[in-house]
Amino acid sequence: MDENLLQDLVSAALKAGADAAEAVGAERQSLSISVRMGKLEEVEREEARDLGLRVFIGKRQASVSGSDLSAAARARLVERAVAMARLAPEEPYAGLAPSEILSRGPWPELDLFDPTEPTAAELEDxxxxxxxxxxxxxxVTNSEGGSAGWSSSAWRLVTSNGFSGPHAASGFSISASVVAGDENGMERGGEGRSQRWQADLPTPEAIGAEAGKRAVSRLGARKIASTTAPVIFENRLAMSLIGPMLGAIAGPAIARGASFLKDRLGEQIFPAGFVVAEDPHRRRGLGSSPFDDEGVANHARNLIDDGVLTTWLLNCSSAKQLGLTTTGHASRGLAGSPGVSTTNLTVRPGTLDQAGLMRDAGEGLLVTSMFGPSLNPHTGDWSVGVSGFWFEKGEMAYPVTEITVAGNLVDIYQRLVAGSDLEIRGASNSPSLLVDALAIAGR
Known part of the structure; x- marks a missing residue:
């Protein structure tokens, strides 16, 4: 996105009566191909250029966005934003990031952009x-389809107090989902991977083989009686167990008092040795960024260090509300006020692989699929529908389905054991995680 265009938009907002302003520009191209049973099913192509403008008049703010970049449309955007801000209610914690904490660069080279642009025919293949x-x-008896995609995006933030920073990234993906069947029924399985660089993707054949393997392994899935037993969450989905913690330490939730961890900062909430690390500057990381979405410097840190909760996730407004300083976790779209989000998260691995965790546990449930989670954000009471495999004497016994596991996350987190099978697959990654006992609802 042209920096001069964004600078002009900010200047126009100030001339129209805003005390401060920020403009965001985003450009995106993408191409995705879907096939089913060996035939082309869908081709989607997207090209978009969009603007966002947020203005401040005193403690009042308003934001608008649009896709028309013409001079006349930009003038209307400014006029509308300033008029809305004059009528908006006061927000005591609203405002731009202070200039003294803005990231001025030079920014780290994160290697997020692969210039390769595959053709539709290549993606179809x-x-x-x-x-x-x-x-x-x-x-395997049927297919739900295969897909491949590519995207390229560029984003820039410009503020009236002197920040201007670009961020560009590419994305490549391949996936497949199939159905296996026998006399007892049908089961589905899938596999998909995304990377910043095309060369970092597994081969399509490897992805297809894993999809087929996972579908077939589910054949013969049965229901089990309700019980309490050890539960292992497979590394592919184990971060789903950590996800509620991120919401619970988000600054806006803490400021509202709507968090089961609101009084636990600086306390031991995981076992000693447990670490959840964040690194926004991981090269080629799917969650990497050189600065946060308010232009504030971000950096690596341990959210959980030796089991201790070390920080809230703060943007400027929630930090002001709590009397703290932003942690560089602001996240925003084209319009609206920033929220908070993390970048690249990793649960540090332990010493036992998944098989070792099963041997230690003896008998229990290995979760390989999760759906329909339910969380009480005030208490941490949590439940989720799952399927997976029952294991006995430390060995896989049979696939299971139609199960719910439940517990209180404050209690669950204190008893987590991390496996050694960490695999970097996305922006958030974890090895398999063992809980020594969870309530399991079956038939």
Whole structure:
């Protein structure tokens, strides 16, 4: 996005009566291909250029966005934003990030942009290869489809107090989902991967083979009786167990008092040795960024260090409300006030692989799929529908389905054991996680 255009937009807002302003520009291109049963099913192409403007008049603020970049449309955008701000209620904690904490660069080279632009035919070949490999798996009887995609995005933030910073990234993805069947029924399984650079993706054949394997492994899934037993959350989804913690330490939730961890800063909430690390500057990371969405410097830190909760996730407004300083976790779209989010999260691995965790636990449940989570944000009471595998004497016994596991996250977090099977698959990654006992609702 042209920096001069954004600077002009901010200047126009100040001339129209705003005390402060920030403009965001975003450009995106994407191409995705879907196939099913060896035939092309869908082609989607997107090209977009958008503007966002947020203005402040005293403690009043308003934001607007649009996709028309013409001079006349920009003038209307400014006029509308300033008029809305004059009528808005006062927000005592609203405002731009103070200039003294803005990230001025030079910013780290994060290697997030791969200039490769695959053709539709190349993406179709990848989708077909993933699907055909999955379909070739003995026991697979049908396909839900294969897909491949590419995207390229560029984003820039300009503020009236002197910040101007760009951020560009690319994305490549391949996935496949198939159905396995026998005389007892059907089960689905899938696999998908996304990377910043095309060369970092697994081959389509590897993705298809894993999709087929996962579908077939589910055949013969049965219900089990309700019980209490050890539960292991597979590394592919184990961060879903940590996710509620992130909401509970978000500054806006803490400021509202709507958090089951609101009084736990600086306390031991996980076992000794447990670490949840964040690194916004990981090279080629799916969650990487050189600065946060208010232009504030971000940096690596341990959110959980030796089991202790070390920080809230703060943007400028929630930090002001709590009498603290922003932690560089602001996140925003084109319009609206910033929220908060994390970047690249990693649960540090332990010493036992998944098989070792099962041997230690003896008998219990290995969760490989989760759906329909429910959380009471004030108490931490949590439940989720799951499927996976029952294990006995430390060995896989049979697949299971139609199960719910439940507990209180404050209690669960204190008893987590991290495995050693960490695999970097996305922006948030964890090894398998063992809880020594959870309530399991079955038939």
């Amino acid at each position: 990848q989708a077909l290869a993933a699907e055909s490999t999955a379909l070739a798996t003995p026991g």
